[in-house]
Structures are given as structure tokens and as C-alpha cells.
Amino acid sequence: MSLNPSEGMFPAVRQIGCPEEYTVVLHYRGGPAAGGVVATLTDPLSVEWTRTLDKVSMCDVTLVKPVCGALLKALDERVVDRPEWAYEMAVYRGQADQPVWCGPLIMFTETRDDITLHAEDFMAWLKVMPVPADYRFTGKAAMDASDLAFWLISGALGLADPNVLPYVRTAPAGILATRRGQAYTESAWTGVEALARDHIDICCVNRTILIGPEGGGSLAGRVLRFTDADFSGEGPTIESDGYAAATMVTAKAQGIQGAANSITRNRWGEKWAEAYPQDVGVGNPDESNRANTVTIGKVESGWRGLVWQLLALSGTRLTPELTATAQRGYQRAKIPEFLRMSNAELGPLAPVAIEELIPGSRMTVALDETWIRPVSTPLRLTEVHVVFNAEGESVKISAEPVSVRVEDPSDDTGADDDDEES
Numbered sequence: 001m002s003l004n005p006s007e008g009m010f011p012a013v014r015q016i017g018c019p020e021e022y023t024v025v026l027h028y029r030g031g032p033a034a035g036g037v038v039a040t041l042t043d044p045l046s047v048e049w050t051r052t053l054d055k056v057s058m059c060d061v062t063l064v065k066p067v068c069g070a071l072l073k074a075l076d077e078r079v080v081d082r083p084e085w086a087y088e089m090a091v092y093r094g095q096a097d098q099p100v101w102c103g104p105l106i107m108f109t110e111t112r113d114d115i116t117l118h119a120e121d122f123m124a125w126l127k128v129m130p131v132p133a134d135y136r137f138t139g140k141a142a143m144d145a146s147d148l149a150f151w152l153i154s155g156a157l158g159l160a161d162p163n164v165l166p167y168v169r170t171a172p173a174g175i176l177a178t179r180r181g182q183a184y185t186e187s188a189w190t191g192v193e194a195l196a197r198d199h200i201d202i203c204c205v206n207r208t209i210l211i212g213p214e215g216g217g218s219l220a221g222r223v224l225r226f227t228d229a230d231f232s233g234e235g236p237t238i239e240s241d242g243y244a245a246a247t248m249v250t251a252k253a254q255g256i257q258g259a260a261n262s263i264t265r266n267r268w269g270e271k272w273a274e275a276y277p278q279d280v281g282v283g284n285p286d287e288s289n290r291a292n293t294v295t296i297g298k299v300e301s302g303w304r305g306l307v308w309q310l311l312a313l314s315g316t317r318l319t320p321e322l323t324a325t326a327q328r329g330y331q332r333a334k335i336p337e338f339l340r341m342s343n344a345e346l347g348p349l350a351p352v353a354i355e356e357l358i359p360g361s362r363m364t365v366a367l368d369e370t371w372i373r374p375v376s377t378p379l380r381l382t383e384v385h386v387v388f389n390a391e392g393e394s395v396k397i398s399a400e401p402v403s404v405r406v407e408d409p410s411d412d413t414g415a416d417d418d419d420e421e422s
Contacts, residue, residue: 014356016395018348019094022047022388024061024117026074027088029104030163031207038087039070045114046389049091049101053203053359053382054196056123056189059091059101062116075108083108085128089119093354093388100354100386102206104162121204122164126189129156136180139257142318145173145199146211149192153209156188164209171212173200175324178257178317198313198325201360201380212360214328215380215402224352224363224381236344236365240373244340246309246333248297251326255316256292294319296326309333332401339373341365341399343385354395357384363399378402 024041028034041063049059063071073079080086083105090102103121110116132155137143143151150170157165177199179191196202202211228235299306311329313322332338346352361381367374379399387394 014351014353016346016348016350016352016354017094019388019393021094023092025090025092025099026071026105027090029086029088031088031090031102033163038074039068041068041071044388046387047091048385048387050386051101051203051205051357051359051384053201053380054193056127057101057103057121057204059089059103059119060116061089061091061119062114064114065110065112067115089117093393098355099206103204122162122167122207123189123192123202123204123209125162125164126153126156126192127187129159129188130184131155131181131186131188131191132159132183134181134183138178138180138316139318142176142178142321145175145177145195146170146213147172148177148179149195149200149202149211152188152191164207167207168209169211173213175199175213176318176321178315178321180315194314199321203359205358210358210360222356224356224361225366226346226350226352226363227366228368230347230350232345232347236341236367238367238371238373239340239342241338241340242307244333244338245304246297246307246330247300247304248295248306248308249311249326249329249333250293250295250308251311251313251322251329252293253313253315253317253322254292256294256322257316257318292322294322294326296323296330307333339401341379341397343396343398346395346397350395357381357395357397359383362402365399 021042022044024044024047026038026041027036028038041061045062045064047059047061050057066072074087075083077083084107085104087105088102089105090099092098093100101121103119104124105117105119106124108115108117131152135151137148137151147170150168153168154165177195179194181191192202199214200211201214202209204210226236297308309329311325313325359381363379363381365379378401380402381397381399383398385396385398
């Protein structure tokens with residue numbers, strides 16, 4: 001299921017482009033429907049915005065003083081006692097009539113010469129709204145992880161929705177998650193962030209919050225494809241991090257419920273070695289540690305031997321949930337699965353529209369034989385980092401391997417892309 005906020009209507013010409021201008025518009029809380037435009041800010045000194053997977057993204061807009069009268073009035077404490085959270089900031093790129101980023105104004109800082117407005121995406125509201133009811137989704141009451149995230153979000157935003165709840169889009173995570181809590185003792189973001197760390201992909205694009213299975217690529221439409229030539233300057237930076245590798249992964253919870261899954265095979269044809277450490281001859285933990293851990297992997301023969309990663313989950317968890325967490329950690333750590341691409345700057349002719357750069361999207365990078373470690377593994381987009389200033393626009397992306405058992409990327413958008421490539 002595609003959760004594309006544009007409902008699949010991407011531009012016919014896919015190219016990142018290079019805009020010559022940015023416009024920033026300030027609205028009241030709730031967006032344009034809540035009362036129109038508060039201030040239009042043209043010719044900003046700089047605009048910096050991100051889209052980030054599993055985290056709240058941000059936007060900073062810096063303006064040279066003196067600022068326009070409309071903004072001066074909007075920030076005047078005699079007009080609005082505290083402007084923080086009272087306004088939303090929308091960023092428009094080039095001549096586009098749809099914003100590329102929007103979210104609530106959180107704070108502003110000023111010096112003698114300039115003022116910087118800092119906004120965060122709409123998931124920031126989850127940090128300042130508590131879960132208003134006692135809940136216990138454990139045991140047989142465990143929920144699909146996406147449904148549980150939506151339950152936390154809808155409960156919190158139901159207290160005073162800033163016109164966000166209608167724009168939450170979900171797809172099943174395919175894994176049961178457990179969580180419990182007391183009313184008004186934690187923010188909704190506390191639970192959602194934990195689910196994002198363990199079981200789901202979540203991000204905010206413009207006004208839409210997208211929730212789907214981790215690594216499943218359901219947050220967007222087509223698979224993004226790049227070559228070395230699509231990047232500027234020195235090209236992409238590929239990192240190989242040994243601390244992200246593992247031959248064995250143990251997932252641990254404070255407690256565990258349910259029977260273990262049957263042993264299955266991964267896509268390398270290996271069995272998931274759901275064994276306790278003593279079964280592979282590398283230790284002998286006492287019985288108390290067995291009841292709340294699942295271990296996947298083995299001691300490898302050859303140079304590497306044993307590299308062991310430990311993953312901790314809070315609370316009491318179902319055995320399938322804990323097993324899936326260990327399996328994902330093990331697969332992410334497979335060689336060469338721990339390759340990453342960081343802050344790679346796209347060139348203006350890169351074959352992707354800015355609307356398609358949605359964190360969680362599946363992507364491939366084709367590199368030639370001059371690269372020692374070509375990226376042959378499926379990747380997912382984890383962050384988009386855009387800066388616009390007097391020197392122009394810079395669009396940088398980061399990616400990491402997908403972390404669940406999925407087939408190699410395929411473009412599900414049909415014949416249109418095939419026609420373009422032919």
C-alpha cells in the first residue's frame with residue numbers, strides 16, 4: 001500500500017531542479033483553513049529544512065532586519081502573548097504552489113542584524129500532548145504496531161487537534177506490539193518514538209504524517225534509482241561501519257510472553273539460529289536471563305568469528321515481537337548490509353522530484369567498478385537535508401540498508417517508468 005501524500009500524482013518530468021527563490025508563509029495554528037496568511041516572507045537570507053525518518057524534522061528561516069511589518073506584528077507580544085505554537089510556517093520552493101515543508105513555529109532567536117524562526121514538523125505536537133487515558137495493550141490485547149501508534153496519536157491530538165489528525169495515514173506494520181501506560185504521565189511521542197525505533201517507519205511530509213512497516217518501502221510510490229552521475233561534487237559518500245556489523249544479535253525485554261516462532265530461513269539461505277548463547281558455545285547465562293531474551297545468529301568460522309550486538313526493549317513484550325526485533329537487527333548487520341550513504345548532494349539533473357524524497361522510500365544506487373564496495377544492497381532513504389542561501393540550493397540525502405526481509409527493489413508504478421527508461 002502506498003502512503004504517498006500526493007496520492008501518486010507525481011510530476012511527469014522527474015528532476016530535482018535548482019530553484020532561484022524561496023518563499024516562507026506564516027499561518028495561524030491549523031494552517032490556511034484556520035484564518036489565512038499572517039505574513040509572507042520573501043527573500044530570506046537562508047532557509048534550511050529536513051525530512052527525517054522516525055524523528056521530528058526541522059526548519060530554520062533566517063531574515064535580515066528590519067523585518068516586514070506583518071512579521072513584526074505577528075511576533076509582538078501585545079498582539080499574541082506567546083507566538084510559540086500559535087503559528088505555522090510553510091516553505092515554498094521556486095514557483096511551486098504547494099509547500100515543501102510546513103510545521104508549527106517553536107521558537108525564534110534574534111541578533112542585532114537578523115532573526116531566525118525555528119519550526120518543527122507536525123509530529124512536534126506529540127511532544128507537548130499527553131496520552132489522556134490509561135491503557136494496557138499486552139498479551140492478547142497487543143495491537144499491530146501501526147494501529148498502536150495511531151491510537152496514541154489520535155488520543156493525544158483529540159485533546160485539541162491543530163488540524164493534524166485528518167492527515168495521518170497508516171499501513172499495517174505486520175507485527176504485534178505491546179505497550180501500557182497511565183493517563184497524563186507521558187507524552188504521545190514517548191510511545192510513538194519507541195514504536196518507530198523497534199517496529200515502524202514514521203515521518204511527516206508537509207502536513208501528512210505517514211506510518212508504515214519498518215523497511216517495507218510503503219511510505220512512498222516508486223523505488224528511487226540513482227547513479228554516480230546524479231550526485232554533485234565528489235559524488236556520494238559510502239560508509240562501511242564495523243560497529244554496525246554483527247554475527248549474533250540478542251534482543252532483550254524486561255519480560256516476555258508467548259511461544260517462540262518456528263525457525264525460518266533468511267534470504268541468504270541460512271537458518272535463523274534462535275538459540276541461547278550456551279547452545280553455540282559462547283557463554284552460559286543463568287536461567288533468569290533466558291526468559292526475556294531472543295538471540296539470532298552464530299559464531300562464524302574464519303576471520304570475523306563473533307561480533308555480538310545487544311538490543312534492549314522496554315517493558316514486557318510478546319515473543320514474536322522480540323524475535324522479529326532480533327531478526328531485523330541481525331539482517332541489518334549482515335555483510336555488506338551495514339553500508340550507509342551519508343549527506344550525498346544531488347545534482348540539479350538528478351531524476352527525482354522533490355515531492356518524491358520521502359523518508360522510508362526504497363532506493364538503489366548504481367556505482368561502477370571503480371568503487372571498492374559498490375552498494376548492491378537495497379536501501380531506504382533516511383533523511384533529506386536542504387539548504388537555500390545566496391549560493392543557491394543544496395539537496396543532500398542519506399540512506400541505510402532496509403532492515404527486514406524483503407525482495408530486491410522493484411518499481412511498482414508500472415509502465416510509465418519503463419517507458420521513460422527505454
